[in-house]
Amino acid sequence: MKKGKAILVMTLILAAVFGAVYYGINLTSNLGKSQTQVSTEDAAKRLEKLYNKISVTVAEPIKGQIDLDPVSIADSLPDISKFPVSVENSTGDYVEIFSSTEKSGTGVDGWLNEVAEEFNKAGITVDGKPVSVKIRNIASGTAADFIRSGKYIPDAFTPSNELWGEMVKAEGIPAELISKRLVGNVTGVVSTKAKYDELMDKYGSMNIKTLTDAIAANELAMGYTDPFASSTGLNFLVTALSTFDSSDLLGETAIAGFEKFQANVPFIASTTLQMRDAAKTGMLDAFVLEYQTYVNAADLKSGYVFTPFGVRHDSPLYTLGDLPQGKVEILKEFAAFVASDKYQKLGTDKGFNGLEEYSPELEAPDGATLASAQKLWKEKKDGNKPIAAVFVADVSGSMGGEPLNRLKESLLKGQKYLGRDNRIGFVSYSSNVAINLPIGKYDANQQSMFVGAINSLQAGGGTATFDGIVVAMKMLQDELAADPSVRPLIFVLSDGETNEGNSLNDIRSLIETYKIPVYTIGYNANIKALQSISSINEAASINADTDDVVYKIGNLLNVQM
Helix, strand or coil: CHHHHHHHHHHHHHHHHHHHHHHHHHHHHCCCCCHHHHHHHHHHHHHHHHHHCCCEEECCCCCCCCCCCCCCHHHHCCCHHHCCEEECCCCCEEEEEEECCCCCCCHHHCHHHHHHHHHHHCCCEECCEEEEEEEEECCHHHHHHHHHHCCCCCCEEECCCHHHHHHHHHCCCCEEEEECCCCCCCEEEEEEHHHHHHHHHHHCCCCHHHHHHHHHCCCCCEEEECCCCCHHHHHHHHHHHHHHCCCCCCCHHHHHHHHHHHCCCCEEECCHHHHHHHHHCCCCCEEEEEHHHHHCCHHHCCCEEEEEECCCCCCCEEEECCCCHHHHHHHHHHHHHHCCHHHHHHHHHCCCCCCCCCCCCCCCCCHHHHHHHHHHHHHHCCCCCCEEEEEEEECCHHHCCHHHHHHHHHHHHHHHHCCCCCEEEEEEECCCEEEEEEEEECCHHHHHHHHHHHHCCCCCCCCCHHHHHHHHHHHHHHHHHHCCCCEEEEEEEECCCCCCCCCHHHHHHHHHHHCCCEEEEECCCCHHHHHHHHHHHCCCEEECCCCCHHHHHHHHHHHHC
16 A cells, blocks of 8 residues: 555656656757747647648649730739619710719718719700710729720829829720819828927927838838728829929939838838728727728727828819810819818718818829839838748639639739749649748749649649648748748638638637738639638638629739739
8 A cells, every 4th residue: 555655656656757848948948039039939830730740732833824924914904894873864965074082972971972963953054055074983994094095085084193194094984174173182101190290399290201211210100001992092102202302203313212112111002091990909009091991981080180281182083085065164064063161061061071281292103104103102101121922822612714714814914913033932832731832033944843833733632721721831931941931811712612621710820920821812712711810810802703804803913912
């Protein structure tokens, strides 16, 4: 009996000593390390463990035929019917107007629609004939793409600001200003009150020069929107360039200043909605927004300050093309109707006509300068940091047929936006995962193998979406180990359904720790499932329906790559 007790006591002592030694080794192994270092090491071990449990094959590279033709915006644009007519014409003699979305939507964003409906009921005539207007709701940048490409040119165009009118003119499209202003608006930077007070204390004033200086000095985390698609983003780009050299927006001084500034910009959003969602997480001190949106946003009423910048967003109205004089007269009648006190008060009620005292900081540059500024932004936006991106394609049985065909089409056309200095890899998955193309610099050889990998995709099997993401993360972590300056990205193209392998809960902590943005593109998809992946690190999620997937992906890659 005594012998048994002695053995039990010795066993307990040995277990205690072993536990203490094990705990001590783990404790001392982390001495002197930050919490970030510890969590990163834990993530690396977890990633390795998950990766080793996945069935991964490395496919034989297949070269495809490279299409050397430049990107065709007209080919990627969907049919114009994709963009709804928000007010129908009521007579045979009418003008069609492309209108920016902040005034031709619904609710507080439906001001122009309400005015147009009243105009169509007013019985106005031109040359003795009753006339009306037709309003099409379409974002300014997208509208400019339709007009400049010649794919669809309406009778008139009312973008948010004059910058788009200048870009249309630069393409040789006749564009005459009927009204410099339909309704008043400005764009600006919305900053937290705490950051605003901090910058005021240091710089003594708050303006775009203060903001660019603060960003260049890494004192402000600010995001802005795509200057190829967003009126506010384009305005911010040229205004920022002007702070570095107002006499030459594209000179060496302006470019050097922009490079230093851009290196410290943590976030560029494809849309204003994505920007707002990022701001809600607290990751940004400031972001760009139009004043009319700002005053209508309940969540921004307290704790934020609006600082205007750039050219005004007064919704100018242009005729387009060689318009018959009768249509020009209709537009003049409409501009006069809009300018009446009744409808300007309606605009005020919807948040327009605020900050009337604000004078533009710069005149609208000509279209050629604006196009060159966009090109400069594309070249310099990554602050000389190379991008490594892995595309993860769903080839499960549910993607068979039309979804996979559209996935291939969108990637084959979208890959033209991938810069030559980027590093690109490709993974496909069904029940298992295949590395179709290891990460490599996107030269002609890599491009050919990327095209070949896309063309070789075939659908079948189950859906292990998160296994595919794990493999992509492992590839990117290996790339970062070789070059820590790389900025990693993942693009997942899927229908959003997962029925095999790891779950989002299994890998969420890895995505959070590594802070890799995971952009998702859904084909006939469970969009909420894809959005839940992208939202972890504030990446965009695209619902790629049949007719505009190529255009949407082109815009996404243009911003991020």
